[in-house]
Amino acid sequence: MIKIEFEEPQIEKCDCCGQEIFRLTRFVYQDNDAFGVYYINFTRGHSPKVAYGLVGLGEWGDGSEPNDRIAFPFKIWTNESHYQVGLVDADESPWSHVTFLGQILNREEGLKHDWIKDVFHVTDHIVADDKIVVDFFTEHDE
Template sequence: MLEIEFENPNISVCECCGGKTTRLTRFVHKDGNAFAIYYLSFTDNHPDKSIIGIISIGDWGSDGPPKNRKSFPFKIWTNEKNYQIGLIDKIESPWQDALLGEILNRNEALKHNWIKDVFHITDHIVAEDILAIEYLNQSNG
């Protein structure tokens, strides 16, 4: 069973547009054990109403080295009826922290053994992460 630990948002002013940027940090537990971490970022004033995120899966239950983690950058947006989720290349990700482990490009991520876990987590994001859901629903107007 997957459980998400919700931290308070980090709010700042976007340097390019002056809008409100929201950054979220979430800890994911699977069967009671540390499993993954994800970050989300979105800005209320950008014309592209989407969320950029990254999921890092691997050895989060100990002080294990980042080499035991892989990160999967992604984007979430909506069409008229559904949430859309797509993997993106690491160059498009604002997160480049070595603590997250190796950040995979889209093609690498799609072939990785943990891709089902990534999409399982994104399913939970669009079902449980209230701040992300509210932003996406608002942007869908």
């Protein structure tokens, strides 16, 4: 069973339009053990409506290091009735320079990785349980 710990969002203003930019950090637990961390970034009022994310999986205990983890960059968008989630290349990620979550894989590497099912399990929970992300996709832009 996955449980997500929700940190308060960081909210900034977009330089180009003044809309709110949301930056989220979430901690993921599986069976009460640290399982992963994910970041989400989106801007209200931008088109197309898309959220970029990075999920890091691997070892999180005392003494663990970024080399003990792998990070998968992704984006979320919607069609008329469903969420869509796809891996992206590392250079498309707002966190391409971040090392804390582990080595960032490119799309093709990520799709072949043994942990890809875990990545999509986490993203399934994001679009079901992360209220700020769900609200972003369901709110009507003004």
